[in-house]
Amino acid sequence: MGWFSDSGYWLGRLLFQRGLAALYLVAFLVAVAQFRPLLGERGLLPIPRLLARTRFREAPTVFHAHYSDRFFAAVAWAGALLSASLAAGVGDRVPLGAGMALWAVVWALYLSIVNVGQVWYGFGWETLLLEAGFLAVFLGNARTAPPVLVLWLLRWLLFRVEFGAGLIKLRGDRCWRDLTCLYYHHETQPMPGPLSWFFHHLPRPLHRAEAAANYVAQLVAPVLLFTPQPVSGAAAAFMVVTQLWLVASGNFAWLNWVTIVLALPVAAGPAATRLFGVTAPHQAPAPAWFEALVLAATALVVALSYRPARNLLSRRQLMNASFEPLHLVNTYGAFGSVGRIRHEVVVEGTTDAVISGSSRWEEYAFKGKPGDVRRMPRQFAPYHLRLDWLMWFAALSPSYAAGWLPALMERLLDNDPAVLRLLRGNPFPDAPPTAVRARLYRYRYTTWRELRSTGAWWHRTLVGDYVRPVVRAG
Structure with a gap:
């Protein structure tokens, strides 16, 4: 481990980038399939109407230069193809600068879609995908060891996702504090899955245990992310398990899956690589220009973290909010209140x-x-x-x-x-x-x-x- 990078986290980076690219692919395919009736020229909320009343600095998007349904489809398909190539490992087979450029283009294309998506794209998993995608640009590829600073920024993002969700519940609906919210949530959630009916009919003591485990996963485990291995790795692994529980119990788009891939760089750290007997490939020292870019990106994220960090401490905590149009550092949270019917x-x-x-x-x-x-x-x-x-x-x-x-x-x-x-x-x-x-x-x-x-x-x-x-x- 050097001052700048740590080769012990190469497997975690690999899993994170491949998993994130797969989720980008899903997001772009959703855009391809659904944009025309929702956002197209004859859509329910047409993009041209939005562009006519917004400026580029308010909502940065390539569609300010030109919009047509055909051009939107081209942007979405380009994002899907680039995402598929990254999921297949192309980013690790090209020079470092080219790999970073691929990640940056995918991020910019999806940002362009989110910033014209209006209410259809107004949920936390959109900004979470963008924020994770921005950090992926600076993780490098198989030619260099993962930068320590970016690995810590990924932990900071995972911390805000989980801790913000935990605080919004603690400050929100009383049923979270008396551990009864799961009496209702599996039935009243936005879009139940095939197992939700069975989750709803679990014995009520198990529902209370679910709610209590939620606090452990969202208020205790995130703090442990900043402790040394193997404690931090175990905390991340516990988060993965709880997120898979949520995957099984409902349909929450890619929210749970992005959280899982964020946990993988911590869970698949040096202890995991030793456990599974895998060794890191040869990785050259990071070039000076890459170190400079990583330092600049880190400084930017740290500066932009002030308002999201203050929001965590606020009694009027915002849920799933962005403070700047690039969505680089955001606030997160879900289900601060739970419907009873x-x-x-x-x-x-x-x-x-x-x-x-x-x-x-x-x-x-x-x-x-x-x-x-x-x-x-x-x-x-x-x-x-x-x-x-x-x-x-x-x-x-x-x-x-x-x-x-x-x-x-x-x-x-x-x-x-x-x-x-x-x-x-x-x-x-x-x-x-x-x-x-x-x-x-x-x-x-x-x-x-x-x-x-x-x-x-x-x-x-x-x-x-x-x-x-x-x-x-x-």
Whole structure:
């Protein structure tokens, strides 16, 4: 180990960079598949409309120079191809400067997408991917040992992710303090997975143990990241285990997976390499220009860490916030409050020429969010269904959907092919509906007895109209 680098962490760096590149690939593929109906020129929240009212310094993005749906697709596909090449190890087979350039281009392309993504990209896993991706630029490649300073910056990022999430819970909903939040969370989380029903029906003492383990993982283990090995490695490994538990219990996009890859450089440190009997490849001393860039990046991150660090100490802690448009150092947190009941917005259409109490309404099926009570929830994460996720927020309050739900219903009246590709099925394949509406339902998990007798995973009860019938203009 030298003053600048430590070859004992080569395996952790390898796992981190390959894993992060794979997550970048998923994120770009999500953009390719979903941008046109959500953000395109005829999208629910069109990018050109955003660009007309923002300046480059407010939201740095290549799309200020030019926007078209075709250009967006080219940017997203370029990011996907570069991410795939990095996941395959191309960054380790090219000269150090070229490898850094590949990581920097991928980061800049995804930043360009996030900064025009509006509410569809307004979640912590977006800024977390960007912040981790920025640090990956300065980790070097197989030709040099990992820089110690950047390894510590990765620990600082992992600390803020976990510790911020722990503090937001401690300061937030009372059910976290009395260890009862998991009585409800598996049922009311944004998009349950195939095992969420079973997690919900665990005995309540186990739910309390889950909540207590959450505090250990998010308030104790992060502090231990700054202790010597093997204690720090064990703390990181414990975080990996708890994140895998979250992966199994729900769909949280790539939030858990980025946290896992952040923990790998610590967990797969010198002790792990000795345990598994792997030896570091030959690595040359870092060139002076690389050391200078790492020192400059470290100074920048340290300077920008002031406001996120102050936020951790604040009684009015912000959750998932950025303080500058490059999203280099951010705040994180999740589920400071937990809902006790679940509501779902169900969108329906009809082909009846005259709307009356006897009209026949057909339900639109979404890919991930609960709808058909007999359909078992699916596993999608790390892939992210952006519309399904926002529908959960719409059920919390109409204000969350005011900017895009009216446009969604207009597109359904037109049988818009791009929007319909976001859904699992179209009940009107031959002709568009004459009217659409949205209704609010109360959903709850069925009991074991109800599941066996009816085959239904959910029980739902109508609450009332959410959006009254909307008809095509003209």
